[in-house]
Every structure is written in C-alpha cells, then in structure tokens.
Amino acid sequence: MSNSTVSTSETIVVQEVAWSDSIADSGTRLGGIIASELSTRHQVAVSFRGLRGVPSTFFNAMVVRALQDVTPEAIATKVKFEFENDVQEQVWLRTARAYQLPVVGRR
Amino acid sequence: MAEIAFEGNLNDTPASMRRFIKGMVPAFEAGAGEEVVIDLRAVRYFGPDVCATLVALQRRCQSLRIPLQVRFPSSPPKLRAYIGFSGLASLFEGTPSTSPEHPENETIPYEVFERVRIQQADAIVQLIERHQVLRSDDDDALRSAIREVMQNVEDHSKSPVGGVFAARYFSAQREVRVAIVDLGVGIPSTVPRAGGEPAAGAVRRTLLQGGVTSNTTGRNAGQGLYWLAAHANRMRGEVAIFSDDLECVLRNKQLDMRAVDPPFHGTAVFFTLALGSSVDE
Numbered sequence: 001m002s003n004s005t006v007s008t009s010e011t012i013v014v015q016e017v018a019w020s021d022s023i024a025d026s027g028t029r030l031g032g033i034i035a036s037e038l039s040t041r042h043q044v045a046v047s048f049r050g051l052r053g054v055p056s057t058f059f060n061a062m063v064v065r066a067l068q069d070v071t072p073e074a075i076a077t078k079v080k081f082e083f084e085n086d087v088q089e090q091v092w093l094r095t096a097r098a099y100q101l102p103v104v105g106r107r
Numbered sequence: 108m109a110e111i112a113f114e115g116n117l118n119d120t121p122a123s124m125r126r127f128i129k130g131m132v133p134a135f136e137a138g139a140g141e142e143v144v145i146d147l148r149a150v151r152y153f154g155p156d157v158c159a160t161l162v163a164l165q166r167r168c169q170s171l172r173i174p175l176q177v178r179f180p181s182s183p184p185k186l187r188a189y190i191g192f193s194g195l196a197s198l199f200e201g202t203p204s205t206s207p208e209h210p211e212n213e214t215i216p217y218e219v220f221e222r223v224r225i226q227q228a229d230a231i232v233q234l235i236e237r238h239q240v241l242r243s244d245d246d247d248a249l250r251s252a253i254r255e256v257m258q259n260v261e262d263h264s265k266s267p268v269g270g271v272f273a274a275r276y277f278s279a280q281r282e283v284r285v286a287i288v289d290l291g292v293g294i295p296s297t298v299p300r301a302g303g304e305p306a307a308g309a310v311r312r313t314l315l316q317g318g319v320t321s322n323t324t325g326r327n328a329g330q331g332l333y334w335l336a337a338h339a340n341r342m343r344g345e346v347a348i349f350s351d352d353l354e355c356v357l358r359n360k361q362l363d364m365r366a367v368d369p370p371f372h373g374t375a376v377f378f379t380l381a382l383g384s385s386v387d388e
Contacts (some may be wrong), residue, residue: 021224022222022223022224022261023223023224023225023254023258024223024258024261024262026225052232052243052246052247052250053228053246053247053248053249053250053251053253053254054251055223055251055254055255055258055331055334056255056330056331056334057223057254057255057258057262057327057331060327060330084243084247085243085244085247086244087244087247087248087251088247091251091330091334094317094330094333095330098317098330
C-alpha cells in the first residue's frame with residue numbers, strides 16, 4: 001500500500017486501486033502510518049472515500065497495529081475518519097466497539 | 108471406487124445443496140488410490156454452489172493423487188454455457204476456457220485463493236455493472252460480504268486446498284449468487300463456546316450478534332459472519348452454511364440450524380443477495 005497512501009497536509013487518503021497486499025496486511029500498514037503520523041501531528045484525518053466493501057478485518061488490523069504505539073484515547077481524540085457511506089461507518093463502529101475504543105467516526 | 112450420480116436440478120438453494128453436499132461426502136472422504144467419479148450427466152441445472160464444491164474436491168483429489176472424473180451433461184445449452192464460463196470445462200474436460208467477456212455472460216470463472224486481496228470481489232462487480240447500474244450501497248455490501256467470508260477462510264480454516272470462490276449474476280432476477288468453499292477446520296470446531304454451550308448456540312451468536320471469535324490471528328473481532336448475515340438481511344438475501352455437522356440457513360431474518368449427518372469436512376458458505384432491494388433496519 002505504500003503507493004496508495006498519500007499524506008497531504010494532515011489527511012491520509014486510502015485509495016483502493018493501488019493496493020497490492022492482502023486486506024489484513026493493508027490494514028496493518030495503515031495502522032502503522034496512523035501511529036507514525038500521530039507521533040508528529042496533533043490531528044490526523046483518514047479518508048476512506050472511494051473505497052468500497054471495506055471488510056471488518058481491515059479495520060481490525062488497522063486498530064491492532066495502531067494500538068501498539070498509541071493509546072485508544074489518542075485514536076478517539078486525534079484521528080478523524082471520513083467514510084464513503086453509512087455501511088462503511090457501521091463496520092468501523094463495530095470494530096471500534098470490539099476494541100473498546102472511545103471513538104466515533106464521522107463522515 | 109466412489110461413484111456418485113446426481114439428477115434433476117441442483118439449484119442454488121439450501122434444500123438442493125443439502126442433497127448435493129450429503130451426496131458428495133463419500134467423495135470428500137475417499138482415500139489415496141480410491142477412484143472418484145461424479146456423474147452429473149442427468150443434471151439439468153447447477154450454479155456456483157456446485158461449481159465451488161467441485162473445484163474444492165478437485166484440489167483435494169489432486170493433492171492426494173486420487174483419480175477424479177467428473178462427467179458433465181451435454182445439454183441443456185444454458186448449463187453447457189455455464190460449465191464453459193465458470194472454468195469447469197477447462198478444469199475437468201480440458202477444453203479451452205470460454206472468455207467471460209461475452210456480452211450475455213453472467214458468470215465469472217471460479218477463483219482459488221489463499222490470501223484475501225482487496226481486488227478479489229472486483230470481477231463479479233464489473234460483470235454485474237455490464238448488465239445494470241449497481242447502487243453504491245449494494246456494491247459495498249456485495250464486496251464486503253464476499254471479503255468477510257473469504258477472510259474467515261484465510262484466518263480460521265487452515266484449509267489444505269485454500270478456498271474456492273464462484274459467483275454468478277442473474278439479470279432477470281437481479282440477483283447475485285456466491286459460493287465460497289474450503290476443506291479446513293469447520294466453524295463449530297473453532298468458534299469459542301460459553302461454558303457448556305453447544306456449538307450451534309455459539310454459531311447462532313456469531314451470526315446474529317457478532318463478537319464471538321477464536322481470535323486465531325490476534326486481529327479477529329468476530330465480525331465476519333455477523334456482517335454476512337447483516338448484509339443478507341438488508342438485501343433480502345439468503346445464506347446457507349454447511350460446516351462440519353452443522354447446517355445454518357438464514358432467510359427473512361430467520362436463522363434455522365440443524366445437525367447434518369454425515370458431516371461435511373470443511374465449510375461451504377452459499378449466499379444470495381437481491382440487488383436493489385435493500386431495506387433499512
């Protein structure tokens with residue numbers, strides 16, 4: 001996913017077209033990028049716009065990796081998620097709940 | 108020798124697949140050196156459910172050096188076309204693959220997978236879009252449902268043949284039918300149970316509530332089957348799961364479960380989604 005994640009100012013845009021790893025690996029890599037960005041920024045925005053059918057595994061892997069370096073509270077207060085649609089946001093919210101994150105994404 | 112014959116329609120329905128899976132068990136239990144013959148010459152219809160199951164059997168037989176013969180019918184023409192487009196003719200009859208680019212084709216060739224990639228559901232979406240405009244939420248749900256099931260195969264099944272995916276779109280009904288089959292550890296064996304809870308109870312909770320997981324990989328949250336069920340409920344779909352000695356059928360938000368004998372040594376997930384029919388919860 002190295003070619004598919006572009007940091008523009010404070011927004012990480014995740015684009016489907018350039019993904020080449022497995023879904024789980026892609027989520028893990030994004031989680032690492034979020035953690036890395038949070039080490040230098042106060043706020044990070046992650047946009048899932050343009051992505052279709054993101055499965056729970058992607059969000060799970062992202063959270064598990066991010067939590068290795070940042071706290072659940074940091075994800076809750078410093079990361080703003082932008083979703084493609086309600087279904088995608090619902091998948092994220094169930095993952096967030098499963099990992100007991102005090103976080104609610106907003107489109 | 109295990110010789111198994113079927114006749115009539117092997118529809119993509121739980122009842123038909125119950126008959127088919129049960130009949131196929133001796134083929135899946137055949138040992139090295141035992142020849143297996145599947146005779147489908149008297150069959151008049153089958154779709155992705157049978158396709159994925161046959162490919163899984165072929166991979167098992169190939170890995171165990173078990174001679175396998177599948178005899179397909181010579182008619183009707185629609186079934187022959189499906190055998191060509193699905194890739195079965197190429198696999199079992201050695202005939203050249205039929206290009207899925209044919210304008211009237213509603214089938215994508217079967218795929219074997221080990222790991223789930225984000226592009227994996229693209230082919231069926233592209234095929235559907237050649238026939239109708241696919242709504243954004245339907246597109247999302249279809250891709251998500253496919254990937255959730257595939258991810259379960261990758262994460263939990265330890266299937267020696269990987270997973271097999273097959274799908275077909277029916278333009279007249281605006282319906283997509285998907286089959287994903289593995290020959291690994293079944294769901295009842297992996298799902299964690301609360302206390303002395305029967306496996307069926309744990310699987311029921313998995314499908315209807317989510318959050319039940321063996322966490323095989325350390326990043327599982329027990330959401331995969333929940334989302335499959337949720338998408339099927341929203342899109343007036345139907346899900347049939349055959350796994351070990353358990354059969355689950357979800358239809359009209361009603362989940363029916365029953366024990367099956369003999370057990371199927373793996374997991375077959377068959378589901379149907381009606382496009383353009385999504386309903387809000």
